[in-house]
Amino acid sequence: MIALSLADVSQAVDGALHLGVGATITDVVEGSVQTDSRLIEPGSIFVAKPGAVTDGHLFAPLAAERGATLLIVERLLDLPVTQIVVADAVAALGDLAGAVVARVRAAGGLRIVGVTGSNGKTTTKNLLRSMLERVGPTVAPRGSFNNQVGAPMTMLEVTVDTRFLVIEMGASSEGAIAHLVRLARPDVGIVLTIGLAHAGEFGDLDATVRAKSEMVTDLLETDVAVLNADDPRVAQMAALTPARVVRFGEYGQVDVRASAVLSGRTGTTFTLHLASGQSATVVFPVLGEHHVMNALAAASAAEVLGVAIDDIVAALEATTRAERWRMEVLGGKDDVTVINDAYNASPDSMSAALKTLAQIGTPGRRTIAVLGEMAELGELAGEEHDRIGLLAVRLNISQIIVVGKAARRMHISTINEGSWDGESAYVDTPDEAFELLRSSVNPGDTVLVKSSNSAGLRFLGDRLGDLFS
Known part of the structure; x- marks a missing residue:
């Protein structure tokens, strides 16, 4: 995490600061933020998150023993470590992440991309990270860190040198993506597909559409919404956003498209056509023609952010798998x-x-x-x-x-x-x-x-x- 004083952290999470032995409100913390006590190193911040099976507060003594300098807790613990008591530890984690991102953005240069959809989020995120890393320092989630805990954990990894932040945004209910969007304020919002994934949680497709559309409804006129034009439910979101819309797909009137798609045992070959009018042949080693759409989504956002077509193609051709255990x-x-x-x-x-x-x-x-x-x-x-x-x-x-x-x-x-x-x-x-x-x-x-x-x-x-x- 970027360097913040204890007073700054306390203000960001709207908590009550209880100083540990010898600590002052001006002391600076800048270690990693963790919800798993096993990952604590000297100088880390431990967030005692209640869980479905256990309670993070039970592991706070271990976090302190391993060198945590600050605990964010929902009740004051009998430990000699500085603690900030908050009403909701998960909400506090998000608030802290939002404050960190806002500070880095204010320092200039940080561009943020949010990615959502019923399928393809992780693959698209990985492809986009590979493209953006060719231009500047990039932070993106490890694995599928895309919920109310995982997304803020990714956000907290940014530094003053970070040029791009990619956030994968999943949702288990309406309002979840809107919350993450408010914390991160993406410059580019990507919506991939609307399908039946997690239908049992949302109830029906209409609810899924409403939840996923939260990615683009709060974008500004200066932002960009990247939408899958081949999915009618996603395409209709163009009417819901004030942002500039970039459409990608294989059919119809789109800004970024693929042609001459040929899929085989070693991957897929296609011609990439960008919104700028540039085109190039891509030998994409990732198996499965459906991943071409993820490649188009990533290429659309990368071009918006100034990545050259040669770097986009090089990133695609260097990707040998979508992700561990994915094709x-x-x-x-x-x-x-x-x-x-x-x-x-x-x-x-x-x-x-x-x-x-x-x-x-x-x-x-x-x-x-x-x-x-x-x-x-x-x-x-x-x-x-x-x-x-x-x-x-x-x-x-x-x-x-x-x-x-x-x-x-x-x-x-x-x-x-x-x-x-x-x-x-x-x-x-x-x-x-x-x-x-x-x-x-x-x-x-x-x-x-x-x-x-x-x-x-x-x-x-x-x-x-x-x-x-």
């Missing part, structure tokens, strides 16, 4: 390809992954889809799992292995398709799936492992990758 290509032994895409899953991303599998399979060899639960779909879960099972049949996937009771309807849907001459198997656990695959995968087969994170199939994908490496 990650493993294996290779006996020409067996394992695609580990089991970090998350929604109906849209599951469909895209299956279409990619069907598209890249080696002629004369089998395509095998190992599928687990799509979580957080609420009352739509049953019909959406049915739909994915039917899609796998219609794509003529050679074999389907469904893992776990929550995903069993996919298996039932496939075997009910009497015209299908493929095979579907159901197993209860990833271990059973591994044993089945170990004895049945043939040379040249292509295996997709796809599920939500909670199903745990990403580790099955890793085991298969090791088996065939």
Whole structure:
């Protein structure tokens, strides 16, 4: 964190300052801000965040022992360390992040990009970071730090030298993105897709649209909204923002587009057309044609921020995977390809992954889809799992292995398709799936492992990758 006095921090979080032994209000803190006591180093700030399972206050003594110089707490603790008592530790974390970003922005030079959407946030964030790093110091989230805790933690990493800040903004309810937008005040807001991911939390698609549109409704006239013109629900957000709109897509009237898209086992080749009229051929190593849209979104924002087309293309061509456990290509032994895409899953991303599998399979060899639960779909879960099972049949996937009771309807849907001459198997656990695959995968087969994170199939994908490496 940038250097702030204890008085400054206390004012930023609207808390009551209780000085530790020998401390004064002018003392400066500038260590890392952590909510995990195991990550505390001498000089760190520990935020005692209440959790669903435990309470951060229980770990405050360990944080103090490890050298924390400041605790942000919801109740005063019997510890000889300076503490700021606040009403809500998570809200205080956000307020502190907002204050830090505002100070750095006021010093001049910091540009901020917010990224949201039902699918593709992390991939787009990673691509954009790679592009912006070629121009200047850039801060972006580690992994999927995109909620009311993760986003502020990313914001707190900025320094006076930071030129670009990329924030991934997820939401579990209406108002969550609006809150993050108010804290960070993006210069560029990206909306990727609107789909059924987390439909169980939002209730319906209309609520999802309202939540995601919060990215652009509070932008200023001097800001830029980057919108996916191929998604009608996103495209209509152009009418909701006062900002300048840059549209990206593969179809219709757009500012940034891809043409001559050709997808294969080693990635996708396409021609990138920027809003400036410049174009270039891109050899994009990331597997899956659907990731071209993420590349377009990142390129749109990068061009707005002054990144040259050569740097944009170089960043895309240097990216070999979307992210750990996202369309990650493993294996290779006996020409067996394992695609580990089991970090998350929604109906849209599951469909895209299956279409990619069907598209890249080696002629004369089998395509095998190992599928687990799509979580957080609420009352739509049953019909959406049915739909994915039917899609796998219609794509003529050679074999389907469904893992776990929550995903069993996919298996039932496939075997009910009497015209299908493929095979579907159901197993209860990833271990059973591994044993089945170990004895049945043939040379040249292509295996997709796809599920939500909670199903745990990403580790099955890793085991298969090791088996065939």
